[in-house]
Amino acid sequence: MNTSTTAGEKKMYKVKIRTEQKTYPVYLGQKALDSTGQLISAILPPCTALVVSDKNVAAHYGEKCLKSLRDKSFEPFLEVLEGGEKEKSLSSAAALYSRALEAGMDRSSVIIALGGGVIGDLAGFVAATYLRGVPYVQLPTTLLAMVDSSVGGKVAVNHPLGKNLIGAFYQPTLVVADGSTLHTLPEREFNAGLAELIKYGIIWDKKLFERLELSLSNNKNTTPKKHFLEMNCSRLLKHIVSAVIIKGKIVSQDEREKDLRRILNFGHTFGHALEAGTGFHYYLHGEAVACGMAMAARLAALLGILDPLFVQRIIALLKCLHVPPPPLELNRDTVIEALFYDKKKEGKELVFILPVSLGKTTVCKTPPAPLIERVIEEYLGGELI
Numbered sequence: 001m002n003t004s005t006t007a008g009e010k011k012m013y014k015v016k017i018r019t020e021q022k023t024y025p026v027y028l029g030q031k032a033l034d035s036t037g038q039l040i041s042a043i044l045p046p047c048t049a050l051v052v053s054d055k056n057v058a059a060h061y062g063e064k065c066l067k068s069l070r071d072k073s074f075e076p077f078l079e080v081l082e083g084g085e086k087e088k089s090l091s092s093a094a095a096l097y098s099r100a101l102e103a104g105m106d107r108s109s110v111i112i113a114l115g116g117g118v119i120g121d122l123a124g125f126v127a128a129t130y131l132r133g134v135p136y137v138q139l140p141t142t143l144l145a146m147v148d149s150s151v152g153g154k155v156a157v158n159h160p161l162g163k164n165l166i167g168a169f170y171q172p173t174l175v176v177a178d179g180s181t182l183h184t185l186p187e188r189e190f191n192a193g194l195a196e197l198i199k200y201g202i203i204w205d206k207k208l209f210e211r212l213e214l215s216l217s218n219n220k221n222t223t224p225k226k227h228f229l230e231m232n233c234s235r236l237l238k239h240i241v242s243a244v245i246i247k248g249k250i251v252s253q254d255e256r257e258k259d260l261r262r263i264l265n266f267g268h269t270f271g272h273a274l275e276a277g278t279g280f281h282y283y284l285h286g287e288a289v290a291c292g293m294a295m296a297a298r299l300a301a302l303l304g305i306l307d308p309l310f311v312q313r314i315i316a317l318l319k320c321l322h323v324p325p326p327p328l329e330l331n332r333d334t335v336i337e338a339l340f341y342d343k344k345k346e347g348k349e350l351v352f353i354l355p356v357s358l359g360k361t362t363v364c365k366t367p368p369a370p371l372i373e374r375v376i377e378e379y380l381g382g383e384l385i
């Protein structure tokens, strides 16, 4: 793993991700999207490029991306999808296969994901399976995609029986994250991405947690998005770089989530149950993870493995994200039922990643049911976040 910056106006960070499957660079900078064509052409020869995006992102950045590719002699064509979680489906993938075939794309062509985690997961899945695998590039435009989904090669579509059930580990050829695209990201989406950033602080990097605490807890008169984008853009970019470095370290040790990579699921066991228990219509993914992290921290305290003072600090920081309160119709039994459908369940055991201090976690299999129920009740009663 290394990071480097180039001097001058267009300061760009470069993080190298090394996995068994592939070593690839992640570039991060303001206006990095303008350099997409140049950065891809350093790795791939000019070719046909299927650019997949959704209507919100394409309206802002589609043309910019196409121009940058054409300037370097690529032959791009843009496929604009409606967007949203429903897009992560086999039928959306099938439509993209058809477009790629009609355009005569072969194994030397490239697929480019311009958007958030939905577009990245879907386009990555199509790249992993079209002609048994073609190169793909991630151009993440949400904070969540920049700090998490665009790096590490997990690509998937959903099945009616659950999220991300049909997929692969398939690493991108290149990732280019342009921090300036976050200006158009809705505030709620921005906060959901911050939850994933906070996650890295809790599971791996105490200093990152403390830097985020300093930024967010001390600036309650403004929103996190305003705080970062209007006053502290360069600081946000550094936080994103920190997250990418951490994710790179984790996936380079455990690309296929056999062991260490599972810590990235911190907050996801409860979070996924909240999402599933509300039919995936109420929470944004990052919001559910934020609630799940608060619940996991509380569970760790009840188990006596985490100092209650840390729980307070974790919850205080997560509160800065203004996650919507639990919906009135959500009850304890629905959440418990959804917990047991979690695909991370190993055999009959329920697996939780729990913090033991800031920056360190442990794996906890099937903690006592009364404690799980208590945490759910506290959350639903509005006592946690």
Ligand SMILES: NC(=O)c1ccc[n+]([C@@H]2O[C@H](COP(=O)([O-])OP(=O)(O)OC[C@H]3O[C@@H](n4cnc5c(N)ncnc54)[C@H](O)[C@@H]3O)[C@@H](O)[C@H]2O)c1
Pocket: 054, 055, 056, 057, 060, 083, 084, 085, 088, 115, 116, 117, 118, 119, 121, 141, 142, 143, 144, 145, 148, 149, 150, 151, 152, 153, 154, 155, 163, 164, 181, 182, 183, 184, 185, 186, 189, 192, 285, 286
């Ligand atoms: N592969 C992984 O490792 C991984 C990790 C975490 C999450 N995920 C997946 O990521 C998905 C969630 O991703 P997401 O939160 O990025 O959601 P998303 O892709 O749906 O994007 C959120 C919304 O923001 C809009 N948007 C995106 N960028 C924008 C911009 N710059 N300006 C204006 N609007 C913009 C989109 O159109 C969309 O409406 C889920 O499906 C989740 O399962 C995958």
